[in-house]
Every structure is written in C-alpha cells, then in structure tokens.
Amino acid sequence: MPEIAIQHINKRFGKVQALKDINITVENGEVFGLVGPDGAGKSTMFNILTTLLKPDSGEVEVLGMDVVKDYLQIRQVIGYLPGVFSLYPDLSVQENLAFFATMYKSSILDNMSLIKPIWKQLVPFKDRPAGKLSGGMKQKLALCCALIHKPKLLFLDEPTTGVDPVSRREFWDILKDIQHKGVTVVVSTPYMDEATRCDRIALIQNGEIIKIDTPNKIISNFRGHLFTMKTDDIFGLMQLMEQFELRCNYYPYGEHFHIAFYDDVEKALPAFEEFLQQHEREHGEIKPITPNIEDCFIELIQMK
Amino acid sequence: MKELRMILYKELIHIVRDKITLFLVLAIPIMLVLLFGFTISTEIRNAQIAILDQAKDGQSASLIDKISSSGYFQIVAYPETESEIDRDFKEIDIKLALIIPPDFEHALEKDKMATLQVINDVSDLNVASILNNYLLAITHDYINEYNNMGEETGSVEIVTNMLYNPESNSVYMFVPGIITLIMIIVTALMSSITLAREKETGTMNMLLITPVKKVYVIIGKVIPYMCLSLISTIMIIVISVFVFKMPVNGSIWLLLLLCIVFMFTAASFGMMISAISKTQIDAMMVTMMGLFLPTVLLSGFLFPLDNMPMFFQVLADVFPAKWFIIAIKDVMIKGSGFFDIWKYLGILILMAIILITISLTNVDKRK
Incomplete structure (x- = not known):
C-alpha cells in the first residue's frame, strides 16, 4: 500500500484552478519532492494532504485513510511544517516545543530520540523568544515541533525558503537523517538544486503535474543536446535568436546562455556558431554540459 | 485536561508578555469610571x-x-x-x-x-x-x-416620590453602562482579536492539525480574557461604591453571577466574530460595528429605548447589552433578588449557547 495515494484531485479558488487532475503516489520511506515555481499549487497540495483543505473532486488517501472522512485520525500521525513561520513568536523556544508536545499528548522527553540532533543545536537558544531566532533556527524549531509526536509522515512546505545556503544544506542533512529513522517525507521547494536530494520528485506548474520520476531519470531523459556559453548581451541575443531557424530551445541561465539542440547536433552546432559570426556577436566558448533539473523542467514545459 | 491547562498557560504568557495591552485593559476601566464620574454629570449645582x-x-x-x-x-x-x-x-x-x-x-x-x-x-x-x-x-x-x-386644604396635591435614585444621581446610570462596555471590549474584542491573530499567523492551522479538541482551543482562549474582564469589572464596582457612593442594594454574589453570565455571552459573541473574520483588522471592525456600536446606542445606556422607532427597539433585543443593563440596575439599585432577574439571566445564557454552537461548527470548517 502506498503511503499517499492521490487520484484525480482538482481544486479551484474562484476563477483560479489551483490544482488540475493531480495523480501522485508516495511510497513508504521515501523523500518525495514537489518542485515548482511560486504559485504552482504546492501549498494548496499540502493543505489538502494535511486535511486543512478539501479537494473539489478526486480522492486522497494518506496511510490508507481518506483525507475528507478520516481527517481526525490522519492528524494524529502526520507532522506539518507550514510555508510561513507558524509558531508563537512571544513564546520561548522551549515553551513552543513544550506547548506542541502537550497538544500531541506527548512530552519533550518521550521523543527525544527523533529530534535530538536538531534539539542539540537549539539548546543554547532555548529561552529566546521564537520570533527572535534566525531564519534557519526558526525552521529547525518548527521541525522539532512537527516531529515531537513521532509522526509516520512529515510534510514540509518550502522549509528552506528564506534560509541561508549553509543552513539549507544542514537542513537537508537533517531531513535525510529523519528519513533513515523511518519517517516518510514530503517536501516542496522552489529551488531546483534541492530537487536532486529527493528520492523522487514531481515537477509542478500552474497546478499541473508535468513529470514524476527520480531526479536521475528525469535528467537522463533530457532529449536535447545542451550547451552553455557566456555572453554580455543576453537580452539582445534572445531577440536575435528568433531568426535562427534550426529546432532548438534557448534561455538565459544566470549570466550564461543555455541552448539545447534537437536536430542533428553535428550540423546544428556549426550552424549556430556561423549564425553568431554572421551577426557579429561576441561570445565565450560554447561548451557542452550535462543538464540539471532546471534545464529538464524548462524542456518539459516547452514540450507541453 | 492537560491540553487545556497548557493552552491556558500559553494564553497567560501572551497576556503577561504584551505589557502595553495588559496595561490598557486594566487602566481603561478605571479611567472611564473616573472620567464619567467626575466630568459627566447630569446633576447641576450652584x-x-x-x-x-x-x-x-x-x-x-x-x-x-x-x-x-x-x-x-x-x-x-x-x-x-x-x-x-x-x-x-x-x-x-x-x-x-x-x-x-x-x-x-x-x-x-x-x-x-x-x-x-x-x-x-x-x-x-x-x-x-x-x-x-x-x-x-x-x-x-x-x-x-x-x-x-391657610385653612383651605381643598387643592389637589401631587407628591412625586422618586424611588431608587432619589437624587437623580447620574452615577447610577453610567456605572452599569461602563461595566457593559468594558466587558464587551475585554472579553469579546480581545478574545476575537487574539483568535484572529492565530489565524493570521498560521498558528491556528498548527493547532488544528494536532489532535487537541477544538473546544479546548476556544475555551482556553476565552477563559483568560473572562478573568481579565472580571478583574476590571470588580475594579469598576469598587471605585463606584467607594468613590461615587453607588449603592449595591442587592446581593453582591448575584451581581457577580450576573457579570459572569454576561461575560460568557460577550465571549461567545467574540468567538462568533472570530469565526467569521480572517484577520485581526476584520475582527476589530466587526466587533466595533457589530457589537460595540449597538451596545452603546441600543442598550438604553445613553439613549432611552422607549422613544426609539419600533425597528430599533426590536434590534436592541437581539444584543445582550440591553438585558444585562436592565438586570444589573435591578440588582445594584433596586436590590432585586435572583427570582426577579432570572429571566434576563436566561436570555443571556440562551444567546451564549446559540453563539457558541455557531462558532464551534465554524472553527474547523474545511473548504
């Protein structure tokens, strides 16, 4: 039995179709990632999975229980870390944790084993009001609160948004540790680089699932031949590329310009170089690169 | 029960750490009574x-x-x-x-x-x-x-006997009114604002997905503010008795019971308001417009209800303040006993039960 089975769910807010016919299964013990830009429908998805919102249609089973009918039972076995900081800012770190422990009929000491590595980092700040913690520390505290009752399933809605890169890496190490202790983790993120740390990911955009697979498979299924180069005037080049006739996909990537060719690359690459020369474009070396999740995401959106 | 104790403790921390609000809640009643008592007087001397x-x-x-x-x-x-x-x-x-x-x-x-x-x-x-x-x-x-x-005593004489408030003392009028307003502000406004704050900051969702009973969440929110407004009410009564010589002719325990029942009704109004409002501003506006204004205008505290058009008289019946003011005046001034005011207590309790039922069905309403 899958840990989570989502079948054909739809959710609409007024005129906005937030989720369109979503189908996902999450297996026991995996770290499953929902990857997509802001406004893709990730938080709506989480609110449905954590029983805070009802889907308009379709069925969702969490641990074999229906999110609409059995929501009270589901609430006892899941942990949730919402997208916005949702602890009491005027309560101290320890008071917050003790509060949520009691709400789950549990106590801090009972479940120390699961949260010990995180709690150790929080101990020096245990008397500080939660509102005065740094972004990373806030998320660690929220994670402690979400884990205090030993949930079987942990939902994390953009846990690393607004957290510095070092703390982000640390946070993912913690998640892996939690996974090894037998907790299934569903996590959303707008950062493509974090997607590779999930066992499987669902790429989501405008309320639709574009692809569900392991990060490696998604990358190996990249269809084009991807090249990167540096150029000073990316905007000008983007406009100029409208005149380029061969089948390709191009986009700015930071300071770089990415281009993927879909026809015979032996012919396409020289043609592209000639095209640049013709229009007297200054550019750096054109290097082949392995696509990352973001390149795949862009390709999948283009193909739709 | 452990959960309820924890929620109460948490709420107490919120109140104690928010020093400005605490000060206002305790100081405003005293200021209001002194202000009304010393400045607003319908009695003119010299x-x-x-x-x-x-x-x-x-x-x-x-x-x-x-x-x-x-x-x-x-x-x-x-x-x-x-x-x-x-x-x-x-x-x-x-x-x-x-x-x-x-x-x-x-x-x-x-x-x-x-x-x-x-x-x-x-x-x-x-x-x-x-x-x-x-x-x-x-x-x-x-x-x-x-x-x-003179010898002739044939002329008819009207002797007016002013009962209950022989000196037409204005303090008798405004003390019940101020107690009403303070209880509305502290119990209804404060509890609805803090509940709305939990919605706004997302902590409400955190509470909802815990297995804790929703009744505890609501009760735990309301009891501390009821205590706070009971303290304010007692302060108002003490000041009006000792500074302004307001009598308490009825039983002091009946008076307290009445205040507690009204607080309960005010609190359930607060819960209803927070059930329908999403943000603190919403909660404040709804309380001000939907509860505070009718309490000031339609309770008989400032304007006599008897002279109002029928529509407003009926409207006044819907708000708890009118019944409370009638009852508290009866107890404090007329010295009425329980059996004289049980009807009003009944109305207030009935209102509270209806409101609590509405808000409890709304608190965990999933869309």
Missing part, C-alpha cells in the same frame, strides 16, 4: 441665576430664600429692569432669570395662585431643561406649603 423681584414683599422674599437655600441655584444678580436681565445674560453669563410679578403676594392670597416668568439660556438644551425642572419643583413646593398654611 447654577448662576438672576432674580428680578418686582413684588418686593414678604412672599417673594421667602420664595427667593427657598430658591437660594436649595443648593441648586446661586443668585448672582438682582436686576431692576428687564433690560438689565438681558445684560446679565450676556455679561455675567447667568443660566436663568426669574421674574416675580409686582402683585405676587396679592395674587396668592386672592387666587391661591400666581404667575412667575422664567427666562432660560437654551444654548445648552440639557442644562436649561434640568434647571427648569429644579425651579419648577421648588416653586411647586413653595406654593403647596403656602396653601397648607
């Missing part, structure tokens, strides 16, 4: 008046005596002509002028009645009508005494 005594006889002298010894009037001028009265109104700002006609004593003897003329400064309507009533009462008294001195 109003400055002028008397033009055209009679200058024994009767007019004793009437003037009676007026000046009443304590309500201070005779500051004795003008000789009517134009001097005009001058006194403008220059020494008298509130009222009384003209005693030349044939005053004669008229009394002959007709057993006389006509007096009163000139009022009606730029303040309230003051003018109050002073008029005082003067009327004094002259009435005077005429009656005069008539009774």
Whole structure:
C-alpha cells in the first residue's frame, strides 16, 4: 500500500484552478519532492494532504485513510511544517516545543530520540523568544515541533525558503537523517538544486503535474543536446535568436546562455556558431554540459 | 485536561508578555469610571441665576430664600429692569432669570395662585431643561406649603416620590453602562482579536492539525480574557461604591453571577466574530460595528429605548447589552433578588449557547 495515494484531485479558488487532475503516489520511506515555481499549487497540495483543505473532486488517501472522512485520525500521525513561520513568536523556544508536545499528548522527553540532533543545536537558544531566532533556527524549531509526536509522515512546505545556503544544506542533512529513522517525507521547494536530494520528485506548474520520476531519470531523459556559453548581451541575443531557424530551445541561465539542440547536433552546432559570426556577436566558448533539473523542467514545459 | 491547562498557560504568557495591552485593559476601566464620574454629570449645582423681584414683599422674599437655600441655584444678580436681565445674560453669563410679578403676594392670597416668568439660556438644551425642572419643583413646593398654611386644604396635591435614585444621581446610570462596555471590549474584542491573530499567523492551522479538541482551543482562549474582564469589572464596582457612593442594594454574589453570565455571552459573541473574520483588522471592525456600536446606542445606556422607532427597539433585543443593563440596575439599585432577574439571566445564557454552537461548527470548517 502506498503511503499517499492521490487520484484525480482538482481544486479551484474562484476563477483560479489551483490544482488540475493531480495523480501522485508516495511510497513508504521515501523523500518525495514537489518542485515548482511560486504559485504552482504546492501549498494548496499540502493543505489538502494535511486535511486543512478539501479537494473539489478526486480522492486522497494518506496511510490508507481518506483525507475528507478520516481527517481526525490522519492528524494524529502526520507532522506539518507550514510555508510561513507558524509558531508563537512571544513564546520561548522551549515553551513552543513544550506547548506542541502537550497538544500531541506527548512530552519533550518521550521523543527525544527523533529530534535530538536538531534539539542539540537549539539548546543554547532555548529561552529566546521564537520570533527572535534566525531564519534557519526558526525552521529547525518548527521541525522539532512537527516531529515531537513521532509522526509516520512529515510534510514540509518550502522549509528552506528564506534560509541561508549553509543552513539549507544542514537542513537537508537533517531531513535525510529523519528519513533513515523511518519517517516518510514530503517536501516542496522552489529551488531546483534541492530537487536532486529527493528520492523522487514531481515537477509542478500552474497546478499541473508535468513529470514524476527520480531526479536521475528525469535528467537522463533530457532529449536535447545542451550547451552553455557566456555572453554580455543576453537580452539582445534572445531577440536575435528568433531568426535562427534550426529546432532548438534557448534561455538565459544566470549570466550564461543555455541552448539545447534537437536536430542533428553535428550540423546544428556549426550552424549556430556561423549564425553568431554572421551577426557579429561576441561570445565565450560554447561548451557542452550535462543538464540539471532546471534545464529538464524548462524542456518539459516547452514540450507541453 | 492537560491540553487545556497548557493552552491556558500559553494564553497567560501572551497576556503577561504584551505589557502595553495588559496595561490598557486594566487602566481603561478605571479611567472611564473616573472620567464619567467626575466630568459627566447630569446633576447641576450652584447654577448662576438672576432674580428680578418686582413684588418686593414678604412672599417673594421667602420664595427667593427657598430658591437660594436649595443648593441648586446661586443668585448672582438682582436686576431692576428687564433690560438689565438681558445684560446679565450676556455679561455675567447667568443660566436663568426669574421674574416675580409686582402683585405676587396679592395674587396668592386672592387666587391661591400666581404667575412667575422664567427666562432660560437654551444654548445648552440639557442644562436649561434640568434647571427648569429644579425651579419648577421648588416653586411647586413653595406654593403647596403656602396653601397648607391657610385653612383651605381643598387643592389637589401631587407628591412625586422618586424611588431608587432619589437624587437623580447620574452615577447610577453610567456605572452599569461602563461595566457593559468594558466587558464587551475585554472579553469579546480581545478574545476575537487574539483568535484572529492565530489565524493570521498560521498558528491556528498548527493547532488544528494536532489532535487537541477544538473546544479546548476556544475555551482556553476565552477563559483568560473572562478573568481579565472580571478583574476590571470588580475594579469598576469598587471605585463606584467607594468613590461615587453607588449603592449595591442587592446581593453582591448575584451581581457577580450576573457579570459572569454576561461575560460568557460577550465571549461567545467574540468567538462568533472570530469565526467569521480572517484577520485581526476584520475582527476589530466587526466587533466595533457589530457589537460595540449597538451596545452603546441600543442598550438604553445613553439613549432611552422607549422613544426609539419600533425597528430599533426590536434590534436592541437581539444584543445582550440591553438585558444585562436592565438586570444589573435591578440588582445594584433596586436590590432585586435572583427570582426577579432570572429571566434576563436566561436570555443571556440562551444567546451564549446559540453563539457558541455557531462558532464551534465554524472553527474547523474545511473548504
């Protein structure tokens, strides 16, 4: 039995179709990632999975229980870390944790084993009001609160948004540790680089699932031949590329310009170089690169 | 129960750490009572008046005596002509002028009645009508005494006996009103704002996905503010009894029971409001417009309900304040017992039950 089975769910807010016919299964013990830009429908998805919102249609089973009918039972076995900081800012770190422990009929000491590595980092700040913690520390505290009752399933809605890169890496190490202790983790993120740390990911955009697979498979299924180069005037080049006739996909990537060719690359690459020369474009070396999740995401959106 | 204790403890921390709000909640009631008590008074003493005594006889002298010894009037001028009265109104700002006609004593003897003329400064309507009533009462008294001195006692006499508030003390009016307002503000407004804050910051969702009973969440939110408003109420009563000599003629325990029942109703109003509002601003606006204004305007506290159009009288019945003010006045001033006011207690409890049912079904409403 899958840990989570989502079948054909739809959710609409007024005129906005937030989720369109979503189908996902999450297996026991995996770290499953929902990857997509802001406004893709990730938080709506989480609110449905954590029983805070009802889907308009379709069925969702969490641990074999229906999110609409059995929501009270589901609430006892899941942990949730919402997208916005949702602890009491005027309560101290320890008071917050003790509060949520009691709400789950549990106590801090009972479940120390699961949260010990995180709690150790929080101990020096245990008397500080939660509102005065740094972004990373806030998320660690929220994670402690979400884990205090030993949930079987942990939902994390953009846990690393607004957290510095070092703390982000640390946070993912913690998640892996939690996974090894037998907790299934569903996590959303707008950062493509974090997607590779999930066992499987669902790429989501405008309320639709574009692809569900392991990060490696998604990358190996990249269809084009991807090249990167540096150029000073990316905007000008983007406009100029409208005149380029061969089948390709191009986009700015930071300071770089990415281009993927879909026809015979032996012919396409020289043609592209000639095209640049013709229009007297200054550019750096054109290097082949392995696509990352973001390149795949862009390709999948283009193909739709 | 452990959960409820924890929620209460948490709420207590919120209250204690938010020092400004705590101070306001405890200080505003005291300020309101003192403000109303010392400044807003419908009782006027030592109003400055002028008397033009055209009679200058024994009767007019004793009437003037009676007026000046009443304590309500201070005779500051004795003008000789009517134009001097005009001058006194403008220059020494008298509130009222009384003209005693030349044939005053004669008229009394002959007709057993006389006509007096009163000139009022009606730029303040309230003051003018109050002073008029005082003067009327004094002259009435005077005429009656005069008539009774003679042998003929055939004239009909109306003796008004002012029950419960013989001195028309305004403190009797505003203390019940202030208690009502404070309980509405502290219990309904504070609990609805803090519940809305939990929605706004997302902690409500965190609470909802825990297995804790939703009743605990609500009760835990409301009880601390009920205690706070009980403290305020007791402070108001103590101040009004010891500073303004307000009587508590009924049982003090019945008074407390009544206050607790009303707080309960106010709190359930607060819960209903927070159930329908998403943000703190919403909660505040709804409480102000939907509860505070009707309480001020439609409770009989400032404006008598009997004179209102039927629509507003019916509307007033829907809000708890009217019933509470009737009951609290009965207990404090009339000294009514439980069996005199059980009807009002019943109405308040019924309102609370209806409101709590509505809000409990709304708190975990998933869309």
